[in-house]
Amino acid sequence: MSVTISEFGRATDSTPVRAAVLNNGILEAHILSYGAVLHRLYVRDKHGSPVDVVLGYPTVPDYELNAGDAMGAVVGRFANRIGGASFYLYEQEYHVTANQKGNCLHSGLHGFARTVFEMEPVEGDENAVRLTAESPDGTDGFPGNMQLEVQYSLAGSALVIRYYATTDAPTVVNITNHSYFNLNGHASGSALGHRFELESAEYLETDEDSIPTGRRIPVAGTPMDFNEEKTLGRDIGASYPALLQGKGYDHCYLLPDTGLRHAAWLAGPETGIRMETLTTQPAVQLYTANYLAPETPCKDGARYAARDAVCLETQNCPDSPNHPDFPDCTLLPRQTYDETTVYKFDIAAQ
Numbered sequence: 001m002s003v004t005i006s007e008f009g010r011a012t013d014s015t016p017v018r019a020a021v022l023n024n025g026i027l028e029a030h031i032l033s034y035g036a037v038l039h040r041l042y043v044r045d046k047h048g049s050p051v052d053v054v055l056g057y058p059t060v061p062d063y064e065l066n067a068g069d070a071m072g073a074v075v076g077r078f079a080n081r082i083g084g085a086s087f088y089l090y091e092q093e094y095h096v097t098a099n100q101k102g103n104c105l106h107s108g109l110h111g112f113a114r115t116v117f118e119m120e121p122v123e124g125d126e127n128a129v130r131l132t133a134e135s136p137d138g139t140d141g142f143p144g145n146m147q148l149e150v151q152y153s154l155a156g157s158a159l160v161i162r163y164y165a166t167t168d169a170p171t172v173v174n175i176t177n178h179s180y181f182n183l184n185g186h187a188s189g190s191a192l193g194h195r196f197e198l199e200s201a202e203y204l205e206t207d208e209d210s211i212p213t214g215r216r217i218p219v220a221g222t223p224m225d226f227n228e229e230k231t232l233g234r235d236i237g238a239s240y241p242a243l244l245q246g247k248g249y250d251h252c253y254l255l256p257d258t259g260l261r262h263a264a265w266l267a268g269p270e271t272g273i274r275m276e277t278l279t280t281q282p283a284v285q286l287y288t289a290n291y292l293a294p295e296t297p298c299k300d301g302a303r304y305a306a307r308d309a310v311c312l313e314t315q316n317c318p319d320s321p322n323h324p325d326f327p328d329c330t331l332l333p334r335q336t337y338d339e340t341t342v343y344k345f346d347i348a349a350q
Contacts, residue, residue: 002021002022002023002126003020003021003022003121003126003127003128003129004020004021005018005019005020005021005119005120005121005129006018006019006021007019008032008033008034008060009059009060009061010060011034011060011061011064011116012060012061012064015116017032017033017034017060017116018032018033018119019031019032019033019039020033020119020121020129020152022127022128022129022152022153022154023154024127024154024156026044026154026156026157027041027042027043027154027157027158027159027345028040028041028042028050029041029042029152029154029159031119031129031131031152032060032063032072033116033117033118033119033131034060034063034064034115034116034117035063035070035072035073035074035112035113035114035115035117036073036074036112036117036131036133036150036152037056037063037071037072037073037074038054038056038072038152038159038177038179039054039056039072039299040052040054040056040299041053041054041159041179043183043273043345044273045271045272045273045347046271046272046273046347046350051183051184051185051271051273052185052186052300053181053182053183053185053186053268053273053275054072054179054180054181054182054186055071055072055179055180055181055182055186055298055299055302055304055308055309056071056072056186056298056299057071057294057296057298057299058297058298058299058300062296062297062298064114065295065296066294066295066296067113067114069178069180069291069292069294070106070113070178071178071179071180072177072178072179072180073112073113073114073177073178074112074113074131074148074150074161074163074175074176074177074178075106075107075111075112075113075175075176075177075178075313076107076111076112076113076135076148076163076165076173076174076175076176077107077111077112077135077139077140077142077146077171077172077173077174077175078096078104078106078107078111078142078172078173078174078321078329079106079107079174079175079176079178079285079313079315079316079318080105080106080174080176080252080285080313080315080317080318080319081100081103081104081105081209081210081211081318081319082096082103082104082318082319082321082322083103083209083211083212083319083322084102084103084211084322085097085098085102085103085104085141087172087321087322088321088322089143089170089171089172089321089330090170092143094141094142094143095141096108096140096141096142097109097110097140097141100209101209102209103209103211104140106178107140107142108140108141109140110135110139110140111135111139111140112133112135112148112175113178115133115135116133117131117132117133117150118131118132118133119131122151122153125153127153127154127155128151128152128153128154129151129152129153130149130150130151131149131150131151131152132147132148132149132150133147133148134146134147134148135148137168137169142171142172143169143170143171144167144168144169144170144171144331144333145167145168145169146165146166146167146171146173146331147165147166147167148163148164148165148175149163149164149165150162150163150164151164155342157344157345157346158342158343158344158345159342159343159344160340160341160342161177161340161341161342161343162338162339162340163175163337163338163339163340164336164337164338165331165336165337166331166333166335166336166337167331167332167333167335168333169333170330170331170332170333171330171331172320172321172329172330172331173329173330173331173337174315174316174320174329175315175337175339176281176285176313176314176315176341177313177314177341178311178313179311180289180292180304180308180309180310180311181266181275181309181310181311181312182194182268182308182309182310183266183267183268183271183273183274183275184268184269184270184271184273185268185270185271186298186299186300186302186309187298187300187302187304188270188308189305189308190233190307190308191232191288191289191307191308191309191310192231192232192233192236192288192307193231193232193233193269194231194232194266194267194268194269194310195229195230195231195265195266195267195269195348196226196229196230196231196232196264196265196266196267196310197226197227197228197229197230197264197265198226198227198253198263198264198284198286199227199255199256199262199263199264200219200226200227200253200254200255200256200263200284201218201219201220201227201254201256202216202217202218202219202253202254203216203217203219203224203242203251203252203253203254204216204217204251204252204254204283204317204318205217205242206242206245206246206251206318208245210245210246210250210318211318211319212252212317212318212319212323212326214323214325216254217242219253222240222242223235223236223238223240223243224240224242224243224249224251226264226286229265232249232288232310236248236249236288236307246290247290247291248288248290248307249286249287249288249290250285250286250287250288250290251285251286252283252284252285252315252317252318253283253284253285253286254282254283254317255279255281255282255283255284258280258282259280260278260279260280260340260342261278261279261280262276262277262278263277263278263279263284263312263314264276264277264284264312265277266310266312267348272347272348272350273345273347273348274345274346274347274348275343275344275345276342276343276344276345276346277312277314277341277342277343277344278341278342278344279314279339279340279341279342280338280339280340280341281314281315281316281339281341282316282317282327283314283315283316283317283327284312284313284314284315285311285312285313285315285318286310286311286312287310287311287313288307288309288310288311289304289306289307289308289309289310289311290306290307291306292304292305292306292307292308292309293305293306314339314341316329317329
């Protein structure tokens with residue numbers, strides 16, 4: 001059991017980037033200080049061989065050139081979309097960076113996914129690393145000086161990610177990890193054969209630009225229903241408005257209950273690796289990498305294409321600052337944003 005931190009490379013502006021390796025004899029996770037990226041995650045398959053189950057790039061400049069996919073990164077201040085790149089907070093209107101069809105996606109151009117974090121071991125925990133960064137007041141239009149701390153740790157067969165954020169002025173916050181998972185191995189091609197189960201009765205309807213309309217749509221009787229296990233590819237080609245609009249699954253599913261609880265199962269048919277997702281967050285964005293098209297070679301010489309992975313982005317609802325009936329995303333001074341996501345691994349029954 002150990003944490004080692006070493007130099008990984010440099011960003012295009014020459015800022016040094018470091019990598020932490022966590023290894024508890026069951027899992028091995030590689031974390032970069034750039035974007036708090038989960039760069040590699042080795043899990044043992046049904047034969048006991050280690051498999052890297054997250055997609056990634058070989059160098060920091062590659063991550064920068066492909067920043068639009070947020071590969072493996074911690075995304076914030078506000079993950080997902082804000083419609084019209086604006087919102088009201090305490091009767092004050094804020095305009096944030098519009099970087100996709102007039103909307104703000106994943107916090108604009110200077111979010112945490114593009115930030116170099118400070119990195120250090122967690123004192124007293126030989127299986128954890130702490131990353132910290134600040135987003136100054138006005139960054140991409142967001143109010144308040146925000147401090148973000150991310151802790152990655154290993155607990156048996158689980159990777160635990162905890163987020164803590166504070167602010168000195170009222171602001172909005174929505175933090176997620178944007179890892180692209182392929183449990184057959186990061187370079188194994190299509191993920192549509194993965195078996196998937198998601199405990200959710202409703203998803204958010206979106207418009208043609210993927211902005212929530214405010215309507216919650218029951219999944220029962222539709223291709224959006226994963227309450228009973230099926231492959232990701234079984235219904236992805238159905239002539240169903242939500243799937244046609246998103247070119248596959250790219251939708252926010254609402255989770256029942258509160259606290260740290262089970263959300264989903266995902267299993268790779270070739271390796272037998274199964275992943276359980278647990279979270280304290282109110283929702284999860286299911287994204288089948290419909291638009292994945294890297295501009296550079298990927299790690300280990302791989303070439304990724306659309307639908308070669310699946311993202312399970314545990315988070316608050318997209319565009320929640322503009323929907324008072326969505327879970328509150330406001331963070332006030334003297335409050336602490338505190339959310340946890342766990343990815344836990346085992347071998348699926350054959």
